[in-house]
Structures are given as structure tokens and as C-alpha cells.
Amino acid sequence: xxxxxxxxxxxxxxGRLGAPLEAIAAEGINLMTLSLADTAQFGILRLIVREWxxxxxxxxxxxxxxxxxxxxxxxxxxxxxxxxxxxxxxESAGLNIEYMYAFSLRRGDKAILIFRFEDPDPAIDVLKTAxxxxxxxxxxxxxxx
Amino acid sequence: xxxxxxxxxxxxxxxxxAPDFLxxxxxxxxxxxRLRAVVGRAYAHVPLxxxxxxxxxxxxxxxxxxxxxxxxxxxxxxxxxxxxxFGLFASPMGDVxxxxxxxxxxGKPIVVAYTREDVDVWAEVMARTFxxxxxxxxxxxxxxxxxxxxxxxxxxxxxxxxxGATVIPVSGGNTERQIMVLKDFGVSALCCTPxxxxxxxxxxxxxxxxxxxxxxxxxxxxxxxxxxAMRAHxxxxxxxxxxxxxxxxxxxxxxxxxxxxAQEGLHVFEDHFYPEIxxxxxxxxxxxxxxxxxxxxxxxxxxMPMIRYRTRDITRIISEPCACGRSLRRIRRIGxxxxxxxxxxGVNVFPSQIEAALLEVEGTLPHYQIILTRERxxxxxxxxxxxxxxxxxxxxxxxxxxxxxxxxxxxHICGIRVDLRLVEPRTIARSEGKARRVIDQRNx
Numbered sequence: 109x110x111x112x113x114x115x116x117x118x119x120x121x122x123g124r125l126g127a128p129l130e131a132i133a134a135e136g137i138n139l140m141t142l143s144l145a146d147t148a149q150f151g152i153l154r155l156i157v158r159e160w161x162x163x164x165x166x167x168x169x170x171x172x173x174x175x176x177x178x179x180x181x182x183x184x185x186x187x188x189x190x191x192x193x194x195x196x197x198x199e200s201a202g203l204n205i206e207y208m209y210a211f212s213l214r215r216g217d218k219a220i221l222i223f224r225f226e227d228p229d230p231a232i233d234v235l236k237t238a239x240x241x242x243x244x245x246x247x248x249x250x251x252x253x
Numbered sequence: 254x255x256x257x258x259x260x261x262x263x264x265x266x267x268x269x270x271a272p273d274f275l276x277x278x279x280x281x282x283x284x285x286x287r288l289r290a291v292v293g294r295a296y297a298h299v300p301l302x303x304x305x306x307x308x309x310x311x312x313x314x315x316x317x318x319x320x321x322x323x324x325x326x327x328x329x330x331x332x333x334x335x336x337x338x339f340g341l342f343a344s345p346m347g348d349v350x351x352x353x354x355x356x357x358x359x360g361k362p363i364v365v366a367y368t369r370e371d372v373d374v375w376a377e378v379m380a381r382t383f384x385x386x387x388x389x390x391x392x393x394x395x396x397x398x399x400x401x402x403x404x405x406x407x408x409x410x411x412x413x414x415x416x417g418a419t420v421i422p423v424s425g426g427n428t429e430r431q432i433m434v435l436k437d438f439g440v441s442a443l444c445c446t447p448x449x450x451x452x453x454x455x456x457x458x459x460x461x462x463x464x465x466x467x468x469x470x471x472x473x474x475x476x477x478x479x480x481x482a483m484r485a486h487x488x489x490x491x492x493x494x495x496x497x498x499x500x501x502x503x504x505x506x507x508x509x510x511x512x513x514x515a516q517e518g519l520h521v522f523e524d525h526f527y528p529e530i531x532x533x534x535x536x537x538x539x540x541x542x543x544x545x546x547x548x549x550x551x552x553x554x555x556x557m558p559m560i561r562y563r564t565r566d567i568t569r570i571i572s573e574p575c576a577c578g579r580s581l582r583r584i585r586r587i588g589x590x591x592x593x594x595x596x597x598x599g600v601n602v603f604p605s606q607i608e609a610a611l612l613e614v615e616g617t618l619p620h621y622q623i624i625l626t627r628e629r630x631x632x633x634x635x636x637x638x639x640x641x642x643x644x645x646x647x648x649x650x651x652x653x654x655x656x657x658x659x660x661x662x663x664x665h666i667c668g669i670r671v672d673l674r675l676v677e678p679r680t681i682a683r684s685e686g687k688a689r690r691v692i693d694q695r696n697x
Contacts, residue, residue: 152649
């Protein structure tokens with residue numbers, strides 16, 4: 109039920125974001141989504157890709173330090189209040205979100221929320237018990253040809 | 254003798270400067286007598302020195318002439334570290350009236366000691382320093398060298414008092430207050446590190462104070478290398494005559510050598526500190542006029558005699574007569590060192606200390622680089638550290654914590670705050686052979 113997320117360290121200066129993305133594009137690896145967290149000095153690029161093992165290898169070979177993290181994907185109806193509902197569930201269970209990001213699917217009316225928890229398993233239980241739809245890798249990537 | 258140059262600004266002669274003008278033969282007589290005494294003292298009371306003499310089959314009797322100093326073993330900075338804290342003292346603690354300390358190579362400071370007589374000699378050579386820089390009774394000296402374990406503050410303080418000047422012991426830092434004192438107290442002379450003074454000039458301008466309009470006429474600068482270009486800048490921007498002074502804690506603190514009105518090299522107070530120049534590779538003595546490493550012997554120190562101490566400072570001895578009339582030989586201004594010690598804002602920092610700090614936090618040594626810059630006259634030190642798989646995290650908070658831990662470890666070991674920057678792997682240039690760990694962009 110968990111997704112593998114790749115994270116890369118980037119210095120916060122012009123041109124740094126392009127290099128790793130080009131490296132995986134050159135290998136024909138398609139990105140599902142990404143998020144960028146930054147401070148004044150550095151940034152962390154987080155990637156969700158189907159072929160994460162190959163992407164990790166390509167990036168490491170090119171010299172990046174790549175971190176592998178398990179994240180949780182939840183799909184919600186793409187309408188006002190979709191996210192708020194999920195957050196209420198997590199909040200009432202006392203679960204802390206390390207960070208999150210979201211994107212909409214090209215087809216259909218779904219949005220995908222990606223959550224990073226310190227411990228994903230109890231969070232998945234909470235989400236499921238609340239009747240929310242936790243998306244696994246196979247299902248998620250099935251949306252992408 | 255050209256007495257009119259002794260104390261050019263005041264025109265008055267201060268008797269404390271008399272030894273500066275000893276005829277050469279008389280000076281050498283004093284040096285030899287003191288050299289024999291100090292070697293005898295170190296041999297009798299400092300086990301490390303005695304051991305080294307014994308190993309060479311030497312006794313203090315080996316010193317028949319000044320040239321015989323070349324027979325004696327060297328003392329190096331690590332000797333002070335290895336015998337930390339009091340191992341090189343030649344006086345019982347009952348005779349020691351003062352301790353100072355400066356940073357060493359491993360985080361442990363180097364401790365130096367003074368007897369009452371040593372403190373008096375220190376005051377004398379610092380009084381001679383200020384006299385050579387044109388100060389006299391009636392001058393108001395703002396002493397912005399740091400007071401405390403650092404030798405600068407108290408060394409300058411006692412010297413200025415011995416000369417009869419009025420000392421304002423403002424110590425380092427607090428630039429706004431420095432400017433207020435400069436403006437309100439009729440300060441005529443100021444001493445501090447040159448980089449701090451440049452900062453002070455800029456800050457003063459920002460708050461609408463033009464130092465050129467104040468009574469300030471002399472700046473006495475030391476504790477870090479600085480260039481003639483910086484001197485020209487200081488003299489033009491502050492309307493002062495800027496003098497370079499030289500010293501080091503291991504020998505006494507400030508007061509080892511000083512410029513005079515001629516500003517063509519620094520006179521070594523060689524009746525107390527005997528200078529030699531050696532080839533840093535072969536350790537052979539070099540003749541006057543040849544560039545090499547400065548080696549100093551304390552001729553009159555009681556609590557902590559230093560025999561042939563290797564300063565690592567690269568210079569040459571100027572033995573030609575000086576326009577000021579002082580018979581003391583001079584050393585050329587010091588621009589570089591033979592080891593990798595960085596002097597930043599008067600604090601000694603070694604790349605090995607930075608390494609130790611990084612190692613402590615990360616467990617293994619990451620690739621790193623030290624970058625020195627000078628911004629608005631103040632020295633800045635940045636340490637760039639490549640992110641390793643061991644410390645990298647997908648969480649900003651975790652990376653910020655790593656950065657903070659690295660910076661804290663460096664501050665703890667080196668005593669200096671650095672701008673710590675995490676950089677991408679493989680971005681710091683690798684070099685073949687000895688790594689270039691320090692990028693000095695200060696244009697000294």
C-alpha cells in the first residue's frame with residue numbers, strides 16, 4: 109500500500125533542478141509527480157516514478173545522493189473539501205504529517221494526495237478505517253499509460 | 254642618533270625606548286648574556302628541553318657565541334599542545350602571576366605563563382611598540398583588542414599605561430559603542446585587528462561619523478595579516494597613520510616587533526626576542542635578507558622560555574639601518590605562513606580542527622572546503638560540506654538539524670562561528686595529492 113519516493117539534495121541556485129530531471133528523462137523514465145521543498149540555502153527534490161529502482165540507479169550513477177522513503181497515496185474526489193476531509197481524519201487520530209503534496213489526475217475527477225508520515229503503517233490503518241481510499245503503486249500507475 | 258624620529262608625533266623622548274637604540278656591539282653583548290641565562294634556565298627547569306639537549310649531547314655551556322644558537326633544538330607549536338597545560342613552565346606556580354591561552358591544533362588551547370618580571374618586560378616592549386608608533390603621554394588610546402585569555406587586550410593595556418598614555422579598555426566588539434567612545438572621548442589612537450577597524454570605518458560612515466574629522470591620528474594594528482593596500486585604504490578613510498605590529502602568545506603576545514615612523518619593516522625587540530630565519534624544509538639558518546621561516550628565542554622570559562620557537566611565519570630579516578635610527582633589525586611584514594593555520598578575526602583556526610568537528614558529527618569525513626572572504630572589512634569563514642548518504646534526509650527539518658550540528662561542533666572546537674553550507678555531492682573540486690582545503694578570497 110506504500111509508494112517509494114526518491115529524494116535528492118539540491119543546492120538552491122539557478123539550474124540545479126534541471127540536471128537530475130534531464131538525467132532520468134534521458135533514460136526514458138517518466139515522472140508521475142514531484143515536489144520541491146526548499147530553504148534559502150538548499151532544496152529537496154522528491155520524485156514519484158514508476159521505475160523507481162532504475163531512476164535511483166541512474167541518479168546515483170550521475171553522482172546524486174538519493175534517499176528512498178515510503179509515502180502513502182490517498183485519492184479523493186477533485187472538489188472543494190476533498191483534502192480537508194482527509195486531514196480531519198488524520199488530525200482526530202493524532203497523526204503527524206511530516207509533509208504532503210497533491211496532484212490531479214489527467215483523466216477522471218480524482219486528486220491524489222501524497223503523505224509522508226514518520227510511521228506509515230498505522231496511518232494507512234487509520235485512513236482505511238475511515239473509509240478513505242489508499243492507492244497502491246499498481247493502481248496509481250495504471251492511470252498512466 | 255636621530256632623536257627627532259624617536260617619537261615623531263610628540264617630539265618627546267621616552268626613556269622606555271632607549272634599548273631600541275643600543276649600539277650593535279652592546280646589543281649583542283646583552284643578547285649573548287641573556288641567551289646563556291635563558292638556555293640555562295630552560296635546561297634546569299623544562300624537562301622536554303633538557304631531554305632534547307641531552308639527546309644532542311649538549312649542555313648550556315655549548316653557547317659561547319650568538320651563532321651557537323643554531324646548535325639548539327627547535328620548539329614547535331605541538332610541543333605546547335603535547336605538554337598542555339603547564340608542561341613547559343620553568344617557574345613554580347607561586348611565581349606565575351598570569352596565564353593566557355590561545356587556540357591550538359586540536360581544540361585544546363595553548364597556555365602561556367608570565368612571572369611578575371615577564372609582565373614587566375611585556376609592558377616594556379608594548380610601551381616601546383606604542384612609542385615606535387608615535388604615541389606618548391597625553392595620547393588617549395582606545396584599546397579594542399579583546400581582553401581576556403587573548404593576549405592582545407591586556408598586552409596593549411599594560412604597554413600603553415607604561416608609556417603614560419591614557420587607556421580606554423573598551424575591548425573588542427560592540428561597534429556602536431566603539432564609535433561613541435571614539436567620538437566623545439577625544440581618542441587620538443586606537444588599536445585592534447585591521448579587519449575590525451575597516452568594519453568600524455564602514456559602520457561609522459553608516460551612522461554619519463567621519464573618522465577623518467575626529468582627533469584620531471594613529472592606528473596600531475596586529476593579530477592578523479594585512480596588506481599595504483589595506484593600509485592605504487585605512488589611512489585614507491580614517492585619516493590616521495596605520496602601523497603594523499607583530500607578536501604571538503607563545504613568545505609573549507603583542508610586542509615582539511613593531512613598525513616605526515618609517516613603516517619599512519617591523520623592528521624586532523631583539524634584546525628580548527632573538528630572531529632567526531630558517532629554511533622551513535631543511536631547518537638550516539638563512540642569512541639576513543633571505544626569505545624563510547621566522548624562529549624566535551625569548552631571551553628574558555622566566556615563566557615560559559621559548560628556545561628557537563618556529564613561528565611558521567614567512568618573512569626576512571632586514572639588517573640595513575632604518576631611517577628612524579633604531580639599531581634593532583627589522584622583519585618584513587608577514588604575508589603568509591608555512592603551515593595551514595588560518596587567522597580569522599584574530600582567532601587561529603586549523604583545517605584539522607574543522608575536520609575533527611565534521612568527523613565527530615558525521616562519523617566519516619565528508620568532502621569539505623573552507624572559504625575565507627572579507628565582507629565590509631570583516632573576515633568571514635564559510636565551510637562547505639558535501640551532503641552524504643549518511644546524513645541526507647527527505648525532510649528539511651532533519652537536514653537543517655544536521656547543518657546546525659555541524660556548525661555547533663565547529664564552533665565548539667574552533668571557537669569561531671562559521672557559515673555552514675551543505676552542498677551537492679561531487680561539487681567540491683578534488684585535487685591530486687594534497688587537497689586544497691582552504692580557499693582564501695580575502696585578497697590580503
